[in-house]
Amino acid sequence: xxxxxxxxxxxxxxxxxxxxxxxxxxxxxxxxxxxxxxxxxxxxxxxxxxxxxxxxxxxxxxxxxxxxxxxxxxxxxxxxxxxxxxxxxxxxxxxxxxxxxxxxxxxxxxxxxxxxxxxxxxxxxxxxxxxxxxxxxxxxxxxxxxxxxxxxxxxxxxxxxxxxxxxxxxxxxxxxxxxxxxxxxxxxxxxxxxxxxxxxxxxx
Amino acid sequence: xxxxxxxxxxxxxxxxxxxxxxxxxxxxxxxxxxxxxxxxxxxxxxxxxxxxxxxxxxxxxxxxxxxxxxxxxxxxxxxxxxxxxxxxxxxxxxxxxxxxxxxxxxxxxxxxxxxxxxxxxxxxxxxxxxxxxxxxxxxxxxxxxxxxxxxxxxxxxxxxxxxxxxxxxxxxxxxxxxxxxxxxxxxxxxxxxxxxxxxxxxxxxxxxxxxxxxxxxxxxxxxxxxxxxxxxxxxxxxxxxxxxxxxxxxxxxxxxxxx
Numbered sequence: 211x212x213x214x215x216x217x218x219x220x221x222x223x224x225x226x227x228x229x230x231x232x233x234x235x236x237x238x239x240x241x242x243x244x245x246x247x248x249x250x251x252x253x254x255x256x257x258x259x260x261x262x263x264x265x266x267x268x269x270x271x272x273x274x275x276x277x278x279x280x281x282x283x284x285x286x287x288x289x290x291x292x293x294x295x296x297x298x299x300x301x302x303x304x305x306x307x308x309x310x311x312x313x314x315x316x317x318x319x320x321x322x323x324x325x326x327x328x329x330x331x332x333x334x335x336x337x338x339x340x341x342x343x344x345x346x347x348x349x350x351x352x353x354x355x356x357x358x359x360x361x362x363x364x365x366x367x368x369x370x371x372x373x374x375x376x377x378x379x380x381x382x383x384x385x386x387x388x389x390x391x392x393x394x395x396x397x398x399x400x401x402x403x404x405x406x407x408x409x410x411x412x413x414x
Numbered sequence: 415x416x417x418x419x420x421x422x423x424x425x426x427x428x429x430x431x432x433x434x435x436x437x438x439x440x441x442x443x444x445x446x447x448x449x450x451x452x453x454x455x456x457x458x459x460x461x462x463x464x465x466x467x468x469x470x471x472x473x474x475x476x477x478x479x480x481x482x483x484x485x486x487x488x489x490x491x492x493x494x495x496x497x498x499x500x501x502x503x504x505x506x507x508x509x510x511x512x513x514x515x516x517x518x519x520x521x522x523x524x525x526x527x528x529x530x531x532x533x534x535x536x537x538x539x540x541x542x543x544x545x546x547x548x549x550x551x552x553x554x555x556x557x558x559x560x561x562x563x564x565x566x567x568x569x570x571x572x573x574x575x576x577x578x579x580x581x582x583x584x585x586x587x588x589x590x591x592x593x594x595x596x597x598x599x600x601x602x603x604x605x606x607x608x609x610x611x612x613x614x615x616x617x618x619x620x621x622x623x624x625x626x627x628x629x630x631x632x633x634x635x636x637x638x639x640x641x642x643x644x645x646x647x648x649x650x651x652x653x654x655x656x657x658x659x660x661x662x663x664x665x666x667x668x669x670x671x672x673x
Contacts, residue, residue, distance in 0.1 A: 221510030223485040256507060257535040327635050330537035330582050332613045334459060335416045354417075356460075356490050358512060358537050377416060399490045399512065401457040
């Protein structure tokens with residue numbers, strides 16, 4: 211069953227509601243015991259990197275989640291800051307990340323942005339998959355998603371980059387290594403594009 | 415590429431939706447949840463909901479209502495009204511709202527922007543400036559409490575200060591143009607735009623899709639916000655929730671801001 215990890219950040223209800231509409235059963239985990247029986251995991255998040263790491267640590271669910279993800283290879287989808295904490299570190303903070311995908315989280319270089327408006331990167335942007343991946347089924351062309359962030363994921367191995375978007379330069383907006391997935395944008399708030407991506411994750 | 419945003423702004427009072435003209439003469443336009451459902455179907459870019467009772471009545475945000483709105487919204491939601499503390503902002507984000515809008519509280523205490531940004535991240539901190547032209551001359555002042563209290567603050571200088579403190583977006587609301595549907599005050603937008611660099615959205619005056627196009631044409635990546643335009647139809651202002659369909663929206667943006 212798809213289990214949404216509720217460690218105090220992110221829009222748990224928006225995920226549940228999307229899946230309810232898709233007729234996919236979901237469960238919300240608030241403590242380690244709730245993770246029992248999870249076959250897919252969603253790791254949401256908004257806000258600052260260190261705050262997210264701190265809350266996830268204090269939720270008591272980190273160890274069990276790591277067993278599932280790294281040991282049992284249960285697919286996991288990190289969203290926004292939930293994606294950023296998959297990295298090893300971030301420019302935004304001092305806490306180490308989870309390190310499930312090798313890379314660091316960098317701040318956009320404002321001098322390279324073409325608009326008078328700089329950061330955060332806010333609004334709907336085009337997303338282009340970099341390789342065939344089931345997560346982007348039916349989203350190969352004309353996929354757009356809602357972004358709200360100032361930092362982005364830089365993969366150590368470019369092969370882990372799953373999709374890109376352009377803001378000034380191209381940046382990686384979706385990552386994947388084995389069973390670990392992350393998206394910088396908010397599928398739970400991206401209308402039918404987002405619903406399709408969440409359905410694709412459920413179908414993996 | 416990143417697109418300009420076209421955003422309906424809904425005003426809530428006594429749990430119902432209303433629409434005002436120059437911040438007064440409000441008209442009941444329906445139920446908020448019902449409106450959100452219609453805007454879901456229309457795939458709007460974002461939604462702003464402002465509770466115009468909370469500050470004036472001195473009550474905090476209605477968390478029950480916000481929770482219902484956030485659960486219903488399939489688009490990003492910005493909530494404003496009555497937020498005075500870091501804890502309230504954090505709770506609202508916890509309910510699944512993407513952005514909180516601050517107004518009267520930060521006019522009294524601008525440092526609150528920094529405190530809230532530290533807690534929830536600056537990308538989720540929106541400041542709303544209700545701005546009115548001075549009776550004499552061409553200067554503007556920021557008003558609060560539904561345009562009843564003049565703070566005598568200059569919106570251009572204050573916007574710059576709020577950005578320094580940690581605001582992630584500035585929403586500029588023209589009191590003079592509210593509900594008038596004769597176009598945005600582009601001169602005012604230009605002054606605030608030049609003084610700041612964070613994303614900006616503009617509300618007050620949009621009466622047609624052409625007005626949105628004009629704003630986008632001049633400023634490119636900007637939030638074009640409208641109230642009356644998306645809740646009324648026709649000269650008699652019959653209540654009819656509407657929004658350009660995806661093809662109309664793409665064309666409007668492409669024509670106004672070709673890349």
